[in-house]
Amino acid sequence: MKGLYIHIPFCVRKCEYCDFVSFPGMERERDAYISALISEMELYRGESLDTVFIGGGTPTALTAEQLSRLLLAVHDNFDIASGAEITVEANPGTVTDEKISALLAGGVDRVSVGVQSFNDNELKAIGRIHDAETAKETVEKLYAAGFENISLDLMASLPYQTMDSFKHSLEAAVALPIKHISVYSLIIEEGTPIERKYKDGVYKLPDEDTDRELYHFTAEFLRRRGFERYEISNYAMPGYESRHNLKYWTYAEYLGIGLAAHSYLDGMRRYNTSDIKKYLSGSFGEDETILTDDDKRGEYMMLGLRKTEGVSAAAFKKLFGIGLYDSYKAAIDKFTRAGALEFSDGFLRLTERGLDIANTVMCEFI
Ligand code: SF4
Structure with missing residues (x-):
């Protein structure tokens, strides 16, 4: 839902x-x-x-x-x-x-x-x-x-x-x-x-x-x-x-209502206007972006890595039809070697050290 x-x-x-x-x-x-x-x-x-x-x-x-x-x-x-x-x-x-x-x-x-x-x-x-x-x-x-x-x-x-x-x-x-x-x-x-x-x-x-x-x-x-x-x-x-x-953080669909709100529905991000006069006149939407598969994968990783449990490799495969490691081999190898990422129990997650440099790690996935 x-x-x-x-x-x-x-x-x-x-x-x-x-x-x-x-x-x-x-x-x-x-x-x-x-x-x-x-x-x-x-x-x-x-x-x-x-x-x-x-x-x-x-x-x-x-x-x-x-x-x-x-x-x-x-x-x-x-x-x-x-x-x-x-x-x-x-x-x-x-x-x-x-x-x-x-x-x-x-x-x-x-x-x-x-x-x-x-x-x-x-x-x-x-x-x-x-x-x-x-x-x-x-x-x-x-x-x-x-x-x-x-x-x-x-x-x-x-x-x-x-x-x-x-x-x-x-x-x-x-x-x-x-x-x-x-x-x-x-x-x-x-x-x-x-x-x-x-x-x-x-x-x-x-x-x-x-x-x-x-x-x-x-x-x-x-x-x-x-x-x-x-x-x-x-x-x-x-x-x-x-x-x-x-x-x-799990990339589920949501609806955003109101000034400057945004939604993620049907693979699309929709942005509402930030202009209150327009909003009050009933002109709600301002822009929308159809996300490519690459965009979706990148956002999924960036949001999923915010969770301490990390990103489920099985869920990734089910959603995108491709393996997590196959998609991000270079980034995963680089940050695993640096001690910022770890893979265990089917989840890729930030380590304690990775949490300190979370933005740097996440940027590699976008
Ligand atoms: S001014 Fe900004 S930070 Fe302060 S209460 Fe309003 S929304 Fe929150």
């Missing part, structure tokens, strides 16, 4: 590092945006889905009524499998009792909370709207309301972050009733306010070794507390891996 991603491009305020398609304010456009989303959903009416992910932006920046309308439309337009995973991203400071009720009534069973840090000076430096205490309260409130599948996002390599402050964030995270953690490093994107501050020397970037040290520490720390790493940046208690994100 397919997965569905829905993009909500609204936030309370723009974070300093953010280059996602998301806008502060625009309260007046939000009802019209939900109407446009529903019109786009109607184009795919009847599709069977077993995962839904409402992301952004900040979906919980919508009102309870808007969330209810959106979730109702998802159930009206699609055939949602029983036991489907339905995730909504939430930001501390935007979650009210009414919104929680709307999410529960709409069948949401997983909430992914963007916390990023439990240190107020770091949160302030990256322009988050909340402090550490609000983040804790939000997770506890969601749990008390009945969400037992809660994920939390943290960021590494933040301004002012030290090994000790990062450990504090990890400790605070695992003290909360969560089942899943994502840890991504801050990326300085061009044109963001934080880029200017780095260029002006206001903040200093941690070097690559410190970044790697944080990652190694994270994996070990979380493993000891019952969270297994199952993807480069994602850790879960057994059975709580993100089923929706696993669709991306």
